[in-house]
Amino acid sequence: AATAPRIPPTRLALHHFDVSYSLQLKDLWPSVRAALLCEQKYGALLNSFSAVDHVAQELELLNATDFVAEAPKKAQRWQQAAAAEEAGRVESVSGEGRTVMQAETMTRAEMSPPNRASVSSNIKCYTFPKGDITRFRPARPDALGLLDYYLMDAASLLPVLALNVRPDDFVLDLCAAPGGKTLALLQTGLCGHLAANDISVSRTKRLYQILHSYIPREIRETVSVTSCDGRDWEQLEGGTFHKVLVDVPCTTDRHSVMEQDNNIFHKRRTKERQMLPMLQLQLLMAGILATKPGGEVVYSTCSLSPLQNEYVIERAVEVAETQYNIGIHVEDLSHFRTLFQDTFSFFSDCRLGELVLPHLTANFGPMYFCKLRR
Numbered sequence: 191a192a193t194a195p196r197i198p199p200t201r202l203a204l205h206h207f208d209v210s211y212s213l214q215l216k217d218l219w220p221s222v223r224a225a226l227l228c229e230q231k232y233g234a235l236l237n238s239f240s241a242v243d244h245v246a247q248e249l250e251l252l253n254a255t256d257f258v259a260e261a262p263k264k265a266q267r268w269q270q271a272a273a274a275e276e277a278g279r280v281e282s283v284s285g286e287g288r289t290v291m292q293a294e295t296m297t298r299a300e301m302s303p304p305n306r307a308s309v310s311s312n313i314k315c316y317t318f319p320k321g322d323i324t325r326f327r328p329a330r331p332d333a334l335g336l337l338d339y340y341l342m343d344a345a346s347l348l349p350v351l352a353l354n355v356r357p358d359d360f361v362l363d364l365c366a367a368p369g370g371k372t373l374a375l376l377q378t379g380l381c382g383h384l385a386a387n388d389i390s391v392s393r394t395k396r397l398y399q400i401l402h403s404y405i406p407r408e409i410r411e412t413v414s415v416t417s418c419d420g421r422d423w424e425q426l427e428g429g430t431f432h433k434v435l436v437d438v439p440c441t442t443d444r445h446s447v448m449e450q451d452n453n454i455f456h457k458r459r460t461k462e463r464q465m466l467p468m469l470q471l472q473l474l475m476a477g478i479l480a481t482k483p484g485g486e487v488v489y490s491t492c493s494l495s496p497l498q499n500e501y502v503i504e505r506a507v508e509v510a511e512t513q514y515n516i517g518i519h520v521e522d523l524s525h526f527r528t529l530f531q532d533t534f535s536f537f538s539d540c541r542l543g544e545l546v547l548p549h550l551t552a553n554f555g556p557m558y559f560c561k562l563r564r
Contacts, residue, residue, distance in 0.1 A: 203446035225548035233344025345557035358382035367393030369400035
């Protein structure tokens with residue numbers, strides 16, 4: 191009997207996304223779709239443990255900028271301009287109207303994005319401006335053999351920035367491989383201890399390679415690398431961390447439409463794909479239970495799917511409350527949208543957390559991230 195023609199998993203993925211994301215993103219979907227099918231944009235995460243001064247200068251000469259350092263400066267200018275505009279309007283109103291305008295100015299000032307210290311990080315990541323598709327050269331070793339930068343989707347740094355590591359924090363990266371976010375956490379220079387875990391032994395080997403290529407031995411010794419099922423973490427070390435990053439397995443939307451290998455839309459992986467939201471919920475719950483009371487968790491995916499994003503957050507908040515009697519507060523990260531609007535394209539209709547949309551002029555993402563406080 192003739193067998194039905196095999197539909198490649200990339201085509202299945204695109205068909206699936208066409209159906210679901212056109213409903214979610216509406217008019218935005220055609221442009222996001224085009225970006226997903228084009229070459230991804232990268233950022234260069236500088237390695238602060240390597241001799242990098244000349245590297246920053248080299249990148250600046252190429253017209254790349256450190257998007258992390260630029261953001262608060264831009265926000266400050268934005269606030270000053272808004273304040274000046276308001277002051278001008280207040281001046282033009284007299285008598286009773288003035289108090290109303292002043293009250294309005296106050297509330298606007300409160301609403302305007304705070305120049306939060308949360309992004310004054312030691313992380314330095316260079317990106318080319320919107321519309322500039324220049325590629326970075328490959329990383330090079332310094333005199334000690336440490337590579338000068340790590341090329342990654344710059345949007346992947348946003349969950350790390352949102353985690354806002356403080357001096358001597360005990361930090362857990364629950365699904366750490368291949369290691370970009372682990373590396374970024376170490377670049378903060380603030381982790382008192384970092385536990386990096388991933389269920390896959392082969393992926394953990396890749397994590398070790400990255401640590402060896404970028405991190406000096408004395409810093410590597412502050413990192414414990416494990417290969418456990420993240421869902422069991424609470425039984426291993428519950429309630430011990432100040433900050434937990436839960437960067438879960440997901441449909442990896444960009445990979446799914448571009449690569450045949452290791453594609454979750456392969457017919458034989460249908461069940462695994464359908465079970466993803468359950469796995470994501472279990473991992474997020476393990477992350478919540480691993481934090482100390484008052485600790486913080488950042489959940490992230492590289493998918494556009496609300497079923498893997500907001501729905502998982504909502505369910506986790508509910509489960510924490512009903513099954514563990516733990517109150518969870520979902521933090522407002524909308525200031526990230528203003529701070530980084532010149533680098534990334536954000537989805538403005540995200541119910542919880544923030545979502546970076548791929549865009550042809552800023553082809554980063556997708557990257558969803560949401561911050562929870564226990």
